Amino acid sequence: FFFNHCGTATEQAPHRRFEYKYSFKGPHLAQTDGGIPFWIHTGNAIPSADQVRITPSLRSQRGSVWTKNKVNFEHWEAEVTFRVSGRGRMGADGLAVWFTTAQGLDGPVYGAADHWNGVGVFFDSFDNDGKKNNPAILIVGNNGNLIYDHQNDGSTQALGTCLRDFRNKPYPVRAKITYYKKTLTVMINNGFTPDKEDYEFCAKVDNMVIPREGFFGISAATGGLADDHDVLSFLLFSLTEPGQQPPPPESEIPKEEKDKYQEEFQNFQQELDKKKEEFQKEHPDVQGEPIEDLYESVNDREIRQVFEGQNRIHLEIKQLHRQLAMILDEQRRYVSVITDEVSKKATNVGSGQVHMSTQPMLTHKGSH
Ligand SMILES: [Ca+2]
Ligand SMILES: [Ca+2]
Structure with a gap:
């Protein structure tokens, strides 16, 4: 059963499938060329083996990562694991998770473009309007016309919000953003315990219409104050209503490629057998198992x-x-x-x- 936020069983849970082409995580997050498979990174973002530093804790930094390709799932769930850390009692500016029709590669909204078409979930560290209500998490939708009200921390534009201090936590903070049957829900694991499933309800928006196709992205910015904004993983799952056919896997290795690898493998195997035979002929006194040891395995x-x-x-x-x-x-x-x-x-x-x-x-x- 699928539990809603009042804890009552309402309906069966959706089918959930991990979508690796729209995800990243350690321990081999970045490739040797410094890129992230299936993602692009911009600005001051620094990918490494086990995390992406979206911005380092230096003044006036901006960075972001975006999926290379558009995502097209009717329902989805994104799990973002991150750390926002800085030495000061206050930090800036914050981190944003995006689902937008275009990659917001650079701009004034937590390091990403304004006038976005889609939805942003903002982790706003700095209290611009001085109302002592930050750090806060807010959901802001945009059809491309809205200009983000940074000076007032988007307070009149947020469709949902919750107060959470996500900075300097002993364990990474986790956000689970679910878009299912036109409801967007944000659940937060506040990083107080190592328990990964320790989620609390933050905010939800019903009847939320967002574009079907779009890019996922994570951006961050610093200002006069600066935090490290580190993302340890972004995991995307496509959701399918119970009883409905899940979308076909779009990322199977093409048949010709598979055949080619199979052939190469067989050639390699034959070559190896031949070498073994030759060796046995040359060294008739060496018998049985030790021969295996003479050929070093990859490990x-x-x-x-x-x-x-x-x-x-x-x-x-x-x-x-x-x-x-x-x-x-x-x-x-x-x-x-x-x-x-x-x-x-x-x-x-x-x-x-x-x-x-x-x-x-x-x-x-x-x-x-
Ligand atoms: Ca702010
Ligand atoms: Ca504020």
């Missing part, structure tokens, strides 16, 4: 490479150690030379005083 190779890498590091550290010891030795020698010099000088100074005291006598003598 073994990886472990060996890691081991070799660590060995190299170890050797280099040893060498550095030796060099440091040499430098220390040399310094010790310098110090002893200097100490000798100083003590010599000290004796000289001592004798100098003797000179000084004898000097008048000398001049005295000289005047004679």
Whole structure:
């Protein structure tokens, strides 16, 4: 059963399917070229292996990430895991999760474009209107005509809102944004516990009409005050009403490609068998299982490479150690030379005083 927010069982839960082409998460979030598979990033956003830093905690930064392709699901659910952290008691500006007909690559609304067509869920850190009602979470819809009222924290434009302090929490904050049967619901896990399912109701908007097709995006901005805005994961699920046919998987590997890989794999296997046979012919005394060990598996190779890498590091550290010891030795020698010099000088100074005291006598003598 699907529970509504009053806790009563209303109807069967929708079918939920993970859509990896519109999602990202660690531990291999960014590729070696710095990009995120199926996503683009703009501005000051920095993708890394386990998160995307949408903005670093520097003044006046803007960044965002957007799905490369348009999403087309009648019902969906997005789970965003993030951290907003800064040293100050107050931070700025905030983070936004978008579903819009165009990618809002840059602009004044938490780092994304104004006049958006679709919906934004804003995590507004900074209290621009001074009403002591931030940090707050708000849902703002737009058909492309609205200009976001940043100075008043969008207070007259929000379709739903809740007060939540999402900054500097011990665990990542999670937002679950569900669009199902024209109702948009925002649930929040406030990051007080490691329990991932510890969601609380924040806000919902009934009869909300948003474009069927659009891009998902996450943006953030800093101002005079600045927080790190880090997104650890964005997971999208398509929802299908019970009893209805789920949309066909759109991301299957094409048949020709599959066949090609299959063929390549078979060639590889044959090659390997041939090599084994040859080896056996050349080494008739080696029998049975050990032969398998002579061929390194991919895993073994990886472990060996890691081991070799660590060995190299170890050797280099040893060498550095030796060099440091040499430098220390040399310094010790310098110090002893200097100490000798100083003590010599000290004796000289001592004798100098003797000179000084004898000097008048000398001049005295000289005047004679
Ligand atoms: Ca604000
Ligand atoms: Ca405010």
